Amino acid sequence: MAYGDVVVLDDVDLTAAAGEIVALTGVNGVGKSTLLTCIVGFRRPAAGTVSVLGGPPRDDAAFWRSVAIVADQPTWYPGLTVRELLELVRMTHQPLRGWCLPADELIEIFGLTARADASPLSLSSGQRQRLSLAAVLARPSRLLLLDEPEQSLDAGFRLELATLLREQYAANGGTLVMATHDHDFAMTAGARIVPLAEGRIAEGLVAEEHEGITGPVL
Amino acid sequence: MYVVGFTLVIVGIYGSDFLASPLRRLSQPVTHAAATHAAATQAVAGAGLVIGVGVGLLLLAQALGPLALSPADASWLLLTPLARRQVLRRAALSVALLATVAGALLGVLGLAMAGPYLRLAGSGLPGSWLFLSAVAGAGCCLAAVAAEALAQPGDRPRAVIRAVCIAVAVIAMAGAVAGERWSAITRAVTDVFGGLSTPVFNTAALVALALAAVAWVLLWQRLASFPAGVLRSDSARSGRALLAAQYLNFSLLFWIAEDNHWRGRLLRSRPWPKLPPALALAWADWRRLGRRPGPLVILAGAAVIPALLGVAVTGRVHTVLIAAALIGGAFAAGTQGITATKRDQDDPALLRLLGVGPGQALVARAALPSLLSGCWLAIALAVLCAAGTLHGWVWPLLGLAAGPGLTAGILRMARTARINPADRGPDTPMGSTPPWLISRMLSVIVAVIGTVALVHALLKGEAHATTVIDQCVASVIVLWAYVMIARALSR
Numbered sequence: 001m002a003y004g005d006v007v008v009l010d011d012v013d014l015t016a017a018a019g020e021i022v023a024l025t026g027v028n029g030v031g032k033s034t035l036l037t038c039i040v041g042f043r044r045p046a047a048g049t050v051s052v053l054g055g056p057p058r059d060d061a062a063f064w065r066s067v068a069i070v071a072d073q074p075t076w077y078p079g080l081t082v083r084e085l086l087e088l089v090r091m092t093h094q095p096l097r098g099w100c101l102p103a104d105e106l107i108e109i110f111g112l113t114a115r116a117d118a119s120p121l122s123l124s125s126g127q128r129q130r131l132s133l134a135a136v137l138a139r140p141s142r143l144l145l146l147d148e149p150e151q152s153l154d155a156g157f158r159l160e161l162a163t164l165l166r167e168q169y170a171a172n173g174g175t176l177v178m179a180t181h182d183h184d185f186a187m188t189a190g191a192r193i194v195p196l197a198e199g200r201i202a203e204g205l206v207a208e209e210h211e212g213i214t215g216p217v218l
Numbered sequence: 219m220y221v222v223g224f225t226l227v228i229v230g231i232y233g234s235d236f237l238a239s240p241l242r243r244l245s246q247p248v249t250h251a252a253a254t255h256a257a258a259t260q261a262v263a264g265a266g267l268v269i270g271v272g273v274g275l276l277l278l279a280q281a282l283g284p285l286a287l288s289p290a291d292a293s294w295l296l297l298t299p300l301a302r303r304q305v306l307r308r309a310a311l312s313v314a315l316l317a318t319v320a321g322a323l324l325g326v327l328g329l330a331m332a333g334p335y336l337r338l339a340g341s342g343l344p345g346s347w348l349f350l351s352a353v354a355g356a357g358c359c360l361a362a363v364a365a366e367a368l369a370q371p372g373d374r375p376r377a378v379i380r381a382v383c384i385a386v387a388v389i390a391m392a393g394a395v396a397g398e399r400w401s402a403i404t405r406a407v408t409d410v411f412g413g414l415s416t417p418v419f420n421t422a423a424l425v426a427l428a429l430a431a432v433a434w435v436l437l438w439q440r441l442a443s444f445p446a447g448v449l450r451s452d453s454a455r456s457g458r459a460l461l462a463a464q465y466l467n468f469s470l471l472f473w474i475a476e477d478n479h480w481r482g483r484l485l486r487s488r489p490w491p492k493l494p495p496a497l498a499l500a501w502a503d504w505r506r507l508g509r510r511p512g513p514l515v516i517l518a519g520a521a522v523i524p525a526l527l528g529v530a531v532t533g534r535v536h537t538v539l540i541a542a543a544l545i546g547g548a549f550a551a552g553t554q555g556i557t558a559t560k561r562d563q564d565d566p567a568l569l570r571l572l573g574v575g576p577g578q579a580l581v582a583r584a585a586l587p588s589l590l591s592g593c594w595l596a597i598a599l600a601v602l603c604a605a606g607t608l609h610g611w612v613w614p615l616l617g618l619a620a621g622p623g624l625t626a627g628i629l630r631m632a633r634t635a636r637i638n639p640a641d642r643g644p645d646t647p648m649g650s651t652p653p654w655l656i657s658r659m660l661s662v663i664v665a666v667i668g669t670v671a672l673v674h675a676l677l678k679g680e681a682h683a684t685t686v687i688d689q690c691v692a693s694v695i696v697l698w699a700y701v702m703i704a705r706a707l708s709r
Contacts (some may be wrong), residue, residue: 042566059708061495061575071567077558078476079506083487088502092495092572117487119480135571 008034009045010199018142021166021176023186026196032179033072035196036145039177040069053142065093068141072148074132076120082131083107083116089138098140099172106134109164111157126152133161137169144169146178150185162188241330258404259397261411264331266394267526272324273387276362280380281475282456284313285367285449292453296446303441306449310367310441314434317363318356325355332411350419357426364433368440371448384512388519395522395605466658468553469560469632476557479510495574496582503558503586517551517590521597525605540607541676544598548617548624549665552591556632559583563633577705580629584697587628592621595672612681619686620672623693626700627665631658633704668696 008031016022024032037043038050041057050057053066076085086103090096101109107116110130115123120131129152136144150158165176166189180186186193195202287295287309295305329351369375397403455478462470493501507514524543527536562569562579569579595617602608634657645651666673671689675681 040570059576061573061578064570064575065573068571069567071565075561075565075568077502077506077561077568078480079485079509080502081485081487084490084502084505087490088498089572091490091493091498092574094492094495117484119483119485121477121481122483139571139573 008199009038012048012196012199012201014194014201016143016175016177018175019170019173021170021189021191022178023189023191023193024177024179024196025181025183025186025193026202030196031199032196033147036069036147036177036179037071039143039145040067065140066142067145068136068139068143069145070132070136070147070149072151074128076128076131078119078121080119081117082112082120082123085120085131086135086138089135093139096140098142099168099174100140101137101168103138106138109160110134124152126154129153130157137164142174144174144176146176146180148179148181150180150182158182158185159188161185166190241326258401258408261332262397262404262407263394263526265328265407265411266390266397267523268324268328268331269390270387270394270523270526272321272359273383273390275320275324275359276366277380277383279313279317279363280366280376280383282459283367283370283452284363285309285370285444286453286456287449289453289457292450292457296449301442302444302446303438306441306444310437313363313367314360317359321356321359322352323355324359325351325353328355332408332414344416346416347419350423353423354419354426357423357428357430360430361426361433364430364437367437368433370452371445384516384519391519391522391526394526395601465654467634467654468550469556472553473557473560475513476510485509495572496578499558499572499574499579499582500585503555503583506558507555507586507590513554517547517554517594518597520547520550521594522601523547524598525601525607537677537679540602541673544595544617544676545624545665545669545673547598548591548595548620548669549628549662551594552587552621552625552628553632555586555590556583556628559629559632563635576708577701580701580704584622584625584629584701588622588625588697590621591624591628592618595620595624608679608681610681612683612686615686616672616675616681616689619689619693620669621693622697623668623670623689624665626668626696627661627663629704630664630700631661634658634661664696664700668693 012031012035014022014035024035026032034043038045039052039057041050041052041059041063052063057063057067080088083103086106090100090103093100107113110133112123112127112130112134115127120128123131129149133146133149136146149161153161162185170176170190176189176191178186178189178191183193285306286292287305291305296302326348329347366376366379369379393403393407397407455474459471459474462468462474488505490498491501524540524547527539527543559580562576562583569576572579574582596614597617599608599613599617603610603613634654669689670692671685675685
């Protein structure tokens with residue numbers, strides 16, 4: 001995978017099983033977000049294959065009913081409230097087949113009760129991130145991709161989120177691949193940590209080389 | 219640069235040719251033959267149009283600040299120990315200069331519109347009236363802009379000024395259009411014009427200057443403690459808006475306006491009706507628009523503009539001008555409904571979150587702009603019929619039928635990829651044409667193709683039931699073709 005002449009990812013071989021959580025780690029610019037966008041088909045690799053749920057990523061309704069992504073710097077449709085947005089996500093996925101949480105429960109879990117009738121534009125950056133994460137859990141999915149889910153979240157809620165992902169999303173068969181800089185978050189989520197370095201999976205690298213992650217990563 | 223320069227020259231040539239007619243009236247010898255109903259209608263409509271343009275400029279100034287700094291200055295200079303007035307002085311003087319020029323032009327144009335009736339009161343048009351009109355116009359505009367700047371830090375004063383501007387525009391435009399039908403209105407207004415004299419002009423100019431002076435003294439004092447927070451947010455917004463305007467990125471302009479509107483608002487959550495996914499998207503668009511009726515009211519008011527153009531300025535019906543105003547107005551109306559489309563385009567994860575395929579989503583997103591542009595065209599054509607410019611009951615139906623065809627161009631413009639100003643386009647005799655300009659022009663061409671039957675009927679000046687059927691067919695084909703091509707290209 002390259003941007004112009006700059007090769008971002010090269011010789012990456014990654015497999016994730018059903019119910020598994022995979023955490024991509026590495027320094028800024030190493031290709032974590034690019035790998036996520038390749039997995040969902042937003043970018044096409046120059047060489048090699050990407051197989052998601054048994055086939056190449058497709059840009060159609062059937063694919064997106066199984067795959068969900070929270071990208072970096074998410075945006076929102078204007079003029080709708082937090083609750084309406086969550087309910088809209090659930091409605092467009094009817095009939096709901098698979099694990100997901102109702103809007104009321106998500107609002108409570110994600111600490112948005114006081115802002116349920118607010119426009120997302122009125123939320124703080126941390127609340128907007130909570131809303132983005134709540135939205136992907138408002139609908140069923142077999143594969144969930146999160147780009148730095150910990151960003152703007154307070155330390156306490158990061159751990160609550162990691163527990164929720166491990167004990168509910170993954171325990172119900174969902175596969176999660178995330179790019180993260182927070183080792184504690186990844187460990188609490190029970191993730192298999194995949195460090196990236198210079199566009200490759202750096203198997204066997206020790207944690208000190210990866211942004212303060214302590215202990216062996218593989 | 220060449221392309222922008224060339225465009226400005228062309229606009230200047232056509233604009234001056236267009237305005238030459240009313241300005242010529244000021245230098246022609248006085249004849250009482252001017253006191254016909256047609257001339258009276260023209261004077262009233264012209265005056266209404268000038269007021270409408272003035273109010274529109276004030277609303278635009280408010281949307282941009284009116285006091286704003288460049289993004290770099292707002293980021294750095296506001297946070298330094300420099301005196302706030304010193305930082306803002308240049309911006310304030312620029313606003314004052316623009317207001318003076320615009321006000322003076324509107325003053326002269328207003329005089330030109332009312333020209334024939336002014337001169338009925340005397341033997342000729344005194345040269346001093348021209349000067350005094352310019353002074354009065356400049357003074358009024360300066361005072362109004364200063365009032366807007368004084369109100370800039372407060373949400374409530376801003377809303378009050380906006381409401382007053384809209385009310386004035388609605389009254390002026392409604393009076394102007396009604397004057398084309400009911401002679402009592404034109405008589406009342408032209409009687410006022412006829413009663414104007416040099417003392418009245420002197421008084422108007424003096425009062426306007428006094429108001430401007432008071433407002434600007436107050437503003438100058440206020441500059442020393444103008445709140446930085448307001449300046450930072452307004453400067454960021456106006457910087458983005460001017461950049462969007464520079465690249466004719468109309469959908470981004472509406473996006474900025476919407477973000478500005480919704481920020482900090484509390485709404486009341488309502489349950490969704492049970493709908494299929496694609497229809498749910500269309501319903502969400504409709505709900506969002508219904509919560510923000512202000513632009514719809516302004517759009518409905520703006521539907522009288524095609525009826526005023528041409529007749530008001532030159533006294534003749536300009537079919538090309540009317541067609542251009544109709545297509546442009548309907549394009550603007552439809553663009554109100556595509557901010558969600560632009561978000562779908564700019565953030566691919568957002569639409570996918572809803573699990574709706576891009577093709578289905580595009581069809582769903584076409585519903586609201588089709589309805590908006592179709593309804594706007596229907597209203598504007600009905601006004602043209604009411605004013606006597608067009609004849610027959612079929613025109614409003616033709617407008618409704620043209621909505622979906624026009625929407626193909628609107629969607630295309632909204633879905634244009636982000637602009638890279640550094641991209642070079644094909645070389646032409648005018649220089650390198652930037653790709654963004656080509657893309658914008660293609661969107662307009664698609665819109666015109668989608669409304670081909672309407673445009674043809676407007677240029678001919680007649681429409682029949684078969685024209686409506688032709689337009690329906692054209693709309694369906696163009697919109698369908700656009701959705702298919704867009705879907706194929708995104709694969």
